Each structure stands twice: as C-alpha cells, then as structure tokens.
Amino acid sequence: MKGVLLDRALVPLATVRRSTPRRQGPDAVVDAVAATLRELDVLARSAARTVRHAGVVVPGIVDEPAGRALRAVNLGWRDVPLAAVLTRRTGLPVILGHDVRAAGTAEALVGAARGAREVLCVAVGTGVAAAVICDGRPLTGAGLAGELGHLVVAPDGDPCACGGRGCLETVASAAAVEAAYAARAGRAPAGAAEVAARVAGGDPVARAVWERAADGLATALAAATTLLGTELVVLGGGLAESGELLLAPVREGLARRLTFQRVPRVVRAELGEAAGRVGAGIAAWRAADGVPLAPVPLGRGPVGVASR
Amino acid sequence: MKGVLLDRALVPLATVRRSTPRRQGPDAVVDAVAATLRELDVLARSAARTVRHAGVVVPGIVDEPAGRALRAVNLGWRDVPLAAVLTRRTGLPVILGHDVRAAGTAEALVGAARGAREVLCVAVGTGVAAAVICDGRPLTGAGLAGELGHLVVAPDGDPCACGGRGCLETVASAAAVEAAYAARAGRAPAGAAEVAARVAGGDPVARAVWERAADGLATALAAATTLLGTELVVLGGGLAESGELLLAPVREGLARRLTFQRVPRVVRAELGEAAGRVGAGIAAWRAADGVPLAPVPLGRGPVGVASR
Structure with missing residues (x-):
C-alpha cells in the first residue's frame, strides 16, 4: 500500500510504502493502514504541518457515506467500519473511498479527463x-x-x-x-x-x-x-x-x-499508479473543506485543484 | 400526441389528444405541439386557472438544458430549438425533456420506483x-x-x-x-x-x-x-x-x-402510457418553482409530488 501527504494543490510532500500483509488476515491489513496513516502524520508534524483530513481508498464494495468497506475479497474484509476504526486508531478524521472511483475522480480533475x-x-x-x-x-x-x-x-x-x-x-x-x-x-x-x-x-x-x-x-x-x-x-x-x-x-x-x-x-491515463492516492487526497481535501459527499459535481474540488 | 393539464399535486384537470402529422414533415409536427399547448392553455383559462409552465417531452436525442431536440428520426427533427420556438408560438414558458427519461422520473417520484x-x-x-x-x-x-x-x-x-x-x-x-x-x-x-x-x-x-x-x-x-x-x-x-x-x-x-x-x-410500470406526460408535468412544475435542471435529486420535486 502507498500513502502520500498532499498539500491543497495536491503537490506530494512525502510518500510512504508498506507491504500489505494479506496472509496475516483482515485485521493485520487494517493495522497496516493505521500504521501508514500514523507514519504520514508524523512526517507532517516533522515538517511543521498539520494533517487536516485523511482519505483512504480501498478495493471492493465500499459504502462511502457510511465509511464502511462492505466487501474486499482479496483483503478478507466483510462490512468493516473502516473510517471509524481508523479514526479511533489514529486520532485523524478519515474519509473512506473506493480505489478505482477515486482514481477516476483524480483523472477527471487533474488528469486525462x-x-x-x-x-x-x-x-x-x-x-x-x-x-x-x-x-x-x-x-x-x-x-x-x-x-x-x-x-x-x-x-x-x-x-x-x-x-x-x-x-x-x-x-x-x-x-x-x-x-x-x-x-x-x-x-x-x-x-x-x-x-x-x-x-x-x-x-x-x-x-x-x-x-x-x-x-x-x-x-x-x-x-x-x-x-x-x-x-x-x-x-x-x-x-x-x-x-x-x-x-x-x-x-x-x-x-x-x-x-x-x-x-x-x-x-x-495520465496519473498512472498515483491516481488512487491523488483521488484519496482529493476526497480528504473535500472532506476538510466541508464539500458534501458523493455525488459531487467535479467542478467543486478544492481550490488548489480547480485552479490547476 | 397527448397533453394534460396538471395541478401541483399532479392531478389531471384536462387531457387532450391530437394525431401527430408525421407525413406532413417536421414543421407540421411542431405546429401540432404548439396547437396542443394553446388548447390546454384555453382549457386552463376557461377553468379560471393560469398555466405556470409547460413541459414538453419528445423522443430522440434531447439537449435538455439548451431546450433543443437534437435528433428525432421518426419526426424528422434535426437540432430544433423546440423550447424557444414553442414559447414564441404560445406565449408560455416551455421546458423541454426526453420522453423516456421523463417517464422514468415520473415512475421514480409517483410510480413503481x-x-x-x-x-x-x-x-x-x-x-x-x-x-x-x-x-x-x-x-x-x-x-x-x-x-x-x-x-x-x-x-x-x-x-x-x-x-x-x-x-x-x-x-x-x-x-x-x-x-x-x-x-x-x-x-x-x-x-x-x-x-x-x-x-x-x-x-x-x-x-x-x-x-x-x-x-x-x-x-x-x-x-x-x-x-x-x-x-x-x-x-x-x-x-x-x-x-x-x-x-x-x-x-x-x-x-x-x-x-x-x-x-x-x-x-x-404503474403509470402506464401516462408516465411521459406526468413526467412532463413534473418538469414543468420544477421549472415553475425554479428547481435547477438535471441532474436533479429526485427528492426535490414539487411539494404536491413529494407529499403524495
């Protein structure tokens, strides 16, 4: 899994990678996501920045408004209240999204579309x-x-x-x-x-x-x-x-x-394998700015995105 | 073609029918739509009612925001600015829609969906x-x-x-x-x-x-x-x-x-062949009430519809 610290203009300030411990079961994967978020939070603090919101995007079937990963066969998740769990584990506000939809939103706002x-x-x-x-x-x-x-x-x-x-x-x-x-x-x-x-x-x-x-x-x-x-x-x-x-x-x-x-x-596609995490960043900035959740017209992104 | 005068609760007050003069060419069809609207307007006045807005739904490819019938093979239309033409011919404000989409909206608001x-x-x-x-x-x-x-x-x-x-x-x-x-x-x-x-x-x-x-x-x-x-x-x-x-x-x-x-x-379907004209009425009431055009969340219909 990859994590990135993005400023409001979606410029990456730090990127982290961590292997996904699929074989250790669904809870271990949640642990790894939480650890990745904490690592990014530490990196932000060390650069005198504050994480405003975290965006986490995952595969499978995601109930975005409820912040729940309903099913991710490869990760073994079945109806995990991921946003709430990660908030409890990291102290950060977390918005949950779907990896492919997030990548699509990123391509639509700042990529090929x-x-x-x-x-x-x-x-x-x-x-x-x-x-x-x-x-x-x-x-x-x-x-x-x-x-x-x-x-x-x-x-x-x-x-x-x-x-x-x-x-x-x-x-x-x-x-x-x-x-x-x-x-x-x-x-x-x-x-x-x-x-x-x-x-x-x-x-x-x-x-x-x-x-x-x-x-x-x-x-x-x-x-x-x-x-x-x-x-x-x-x-x-x-x-x-x-x-x-x-x-x-x-x-x-x-x-x-x-x-x-x-x-x-x-x-x-223009954003390549970064599309998912840029999409997660867009979701996080939207949440930080109080833009209502899906379906959101694409024009209403964070200022830094809309003006790029 | 069929026309109906609908009150805010979508109760039909009068219905008119007119054959569609397809063989006489695309202009004759526009004439017939205008005549149908005028007939409904006369019926409204005779019942001491005022038509607030007209909704016209047609087949083919419709640019709803622009009020243009881009293509309707059976009627011979090619990029007809139908909303503007009908307004000029009848003095009524006219909103243009697509027959099947309008029927779907009607089923979704007051029908089977x-x-x-x-x-x-x-x-x-x-x-x-x-x-x-x-x-x-x-x-x-x-x-x-x-x-x-x-x-x-x-x-x-x-x-x-x-x-x-x-x-x-x-x-x-x-x-x-x-x-x-x-x-x-x-x-x-x-x-x-x-x-x-x-x-x-x-x-x-x-x-x-x-x-x-x-x-x-x-x-x-x-x-x-x-x-x-x-x-x-x-x-x-x-x-x-x-x-x-x-x-x-x-x-x-x-x-x-x-x-x-x-x-x-x-x-x-619950509304049967009336679905299209009920949908046209919903579009007309929305326009009269200043509800923004598509894509409109279905919950925000006219009061009379939402409360049915």
Whole structure:
C-alpha cells in the first residue's frame, strides 16, 4: 500500500510504502493502514504541518457515506467500519473511498479527463474495473457501480472467478492475458509486459491473445457507451502501460461497433499508479473543506485543484 | 400526441389528444405541439386557472438544458430549438425533456420506483429505451444515455435499424416480437398482444419468440446492472402489458446471469402510457418553482409530488 501527504494543490510532500500483509488476515491489513496513516502524520508534524483530513481508498464494495468497506475479497474484509476504526486508531478524521472511483475522480480533475463530463476511467490490471462519470459526477450506485470487468463479452467463454462465464476479466485483465499466452505458448511469460513486447515484435500467439483482449474491451466499452453516452475512455493499469499497442485496437473496435452513438475518444491515463492516492487526497481535501459527499459535481474540488 | 393539464399535486384537470402529422414533415409536427399547448392553455383559462409552465417531452436525442431536440428520426427533427420556438408560438414558458427519461422520473417520484435510488425504467414498445436513475438522479449523458435497446444481445443476430446487428430491439421490442412470430408462423399476428395471448395459451412458436425476447431483455439488464448497481427494474410499454408473462422470465434470466451482483427486483410500470406526460408535468412544475435542471435529486420535486 502507498500513502502520500498532499498539500491543497495536491503537490506530494512525502510518500510512504508498506507491504500489505494479506496472509496475516483482515485485521493485520487494517493495522497496516493505521500504521501508514500514523507514519504520514508524523512526517507532517516533522515538517511543521498539520494533517487536516485523511482519505483512504480501498478495493471492493465500499459504502462511502457510511465509511464502511462492505466487501474486499482479496483483503478478507466483510462490512468493516473502516473510517471509524481508523479514526479511533489514529486520532485523524478519515474519509473512506473506493480505489478505482477515486482514481477516476483524480483523472477527471487533474488528469486525462479534465473538462470531460461523460467518462469511463478503466483500470486494466489484475482485474478490470471502471469509474463511471456521467453528467460530470462520479456514480457510486450504492458502492456497486463500475463492474465493467464482469460484463459478459464471450457468452460461452471461460469461467470467471465471480462464478460467471466469459466476463471481460477473463480475456482482458493482465492476469488473463498472461494465462492465455501461457496456455497457448506452453510457457509462462514474464508478466503482461512480456506479452506486449512480443505483440510489438510480431509473435503470432501474443498477437492473437492481445487481439482478443482489445476486442473484449471494445465490446464492453461499446455497451457502456450505449448506456451512458460516454465521450471519453481513459485506460489505465498494467495492460495500458503498452500505450497505443492497446489503445489503437480498442479505438478501432469501438468505432466498428458503434453506429448512431457518439464514438468516444480513447486515451491513456495520465496519473498512472498515483491516481488512487491523488483521488484519496482529493476526497480528504473535500472532506476538510466541508464539500458534501458523493455525488459531487467535479467542478467543486478544492481550490488548489480547480485552479490547476 | 397527448397533453394534460396538471395541478401541483399532479392531478389531471384536462387531457387532450391530437394525431401527430408525421407525413406532413417536421414543421407540421411542431405546429401540432404548439396547437396542443394553446388548447390546454384555453382549457386552463376557461377553468379560471393560469398555466405556470409547460413541459414538453419528445423522443430522440434531447439537449435538455439548451431546450433543443437534437435528433428525432421518426419526426424528422434535426437540432430544433423546440423550447424557444414553442414559447414564441404560445406565449408560455416551455421546458423541454426526453420522453423516456421523463417517464422514468415520473415512475421514480409517483410510480413503481418510489423511494428507489438505482433504477432502470425500461419502455418496451415499438423500440426499447431506458431511463437510468443512479444515486437517486436521472442520468442524461448529454442527452445520449439510456439506449438499452441498442445493447448487443445476439452478436451474430439480425440487422438493426441503427446499422448494427443483434441489438436488443431486434429481439425484444413489440415490433420484433410481431415480426419474429410472423416469420415463423407464416402469418402476421394482431400485434404483440396476440403473441402474448398465444404464449399464455401454449403455442410453441409464440413461446419460442417470447423466450428469446425475455432472454434478450435479461442479457441487457444484467449488463446494465453490472455497470450501475441497479436495485430495481421497472418494465413498461406495450410488451409489459402482459405483466408476469414477461416479468417472470426476465426475473429468472437476470437471477441466472448475475453472480456477485445484487439481483434487482423486476416490477411493472404503474403509470402506464401516462408516465411521459406526468413526467412532463413534473418538469414543468420544477421549472415553475425554479428547481435547477438535471441532474436533479429526485427528492426535490414539487411539494404536491413529494407529499403524495
């Protein structure tokens, strides 16, 4: 996990990293988050600064208004009142958010989606999830919105961890690309990055795997665009590190699928892996400034953000 | 077209009907809308009432804040500044809305979706379109949101009028159900209602057509639910007149497709074909009361609505 001390203009003053003790169980992860917050607080004090508010963003299903992590399968959390627990453990006011939605808000305010009102910010990493911005507001859907990775793009496709079949995650996550390449090539690649390098080098097995991933993304994004009137797709996460190698076929696949709909632009995320913690900082500054919680129009960020 | 004079509690005081002169071109349709508004204004005056605001809802792509009908294929409109034109022609303040979104807002405020925050109100008629309510707000997506009828549910399916293939509208609209029955049975049914009656009566051809329609709806609704965290699906329009005959298989299809997602309840629309004009009335009362335009939280309706 990563933590950052951000001033009002979202300039990072200090960054800390700590491994996530997943194997030691859900409580150990909460302990580690609390320790990270305390470490940042100490760093702030040593720079004669005061932490106004802490923003913590986590994966899974998050009830933001209630400050509860309803479910995070990888961390073993089930309905943890995380904001309250962390406040008790650190003495800091804490606002809880969702990692992908927070990253999307960050891209929308200070990243690749500045000024856009209808946006899908998609994180294509181990899994696939999206922050949905519609009418200039990030949607929460009671903490459930944005599960783009579980749109079915191959009705008779592979089983998905969710219990379904042919979900986007089974063809277009970094994990799926690695697994598909390993299955076809007979040996495990050094991550999705190796598959991307082989695509660029013309390896036909890598190309087939890659095309299937881009095609799946285009199918899911076309569905989302049809429902939401999306004008801009921001792709981030591991698989998007390859840049145009992924963006170009997704763009083509979208243009091919959409008919009367506006075809969204497809761009790469700008904030990279910092997007989540910048989003956490935006949530914290909003809370410190008393801006009401979601759904918040994106224009009303902290002064330092809006004026950047 | 239908017009209604609604008091603040949305009680209808007078209703008028006028045929839509589609064949006489786009201007004639505008003339007919203006005549309908003038007729309602005369009726109001004769009852010693004053029209505070007019709400006009139309199909197609509508830019609500600008009061422009950007595109309505069936009416031949292309970027008509309808609110301004109608105000000039009638002397009434006019607010423009979208027919399906207005119907959804009406169902959400005074119909089947009262109190729900994550809703899809689906009109299954000649075409299929949805009003999307997320976080308690109707989404507009710059006038483009809600094209549920053009989610692809049969990738190698029939050509759609939109230029695509296998869109939901090609299997689950009233028109598609009639056409599919006619093609398989060798004779045209008396509307989708006859097909529904034959389903109830055990006709195997009708059953196959019906099952395909319900299955397509479930596929599209599962995708929308995955993206939006939908808790409630409200089905209206011609095909939903059959009630449980459609609702039950859609419900089953949804439950079968969703895994970790919350399975939305599926209910029938309550306001029937009046939903659009009640929605227009809500928009008009909101405008009269100075409530800001979309996205508006649904709780802030006119007093008479909120207290019903």
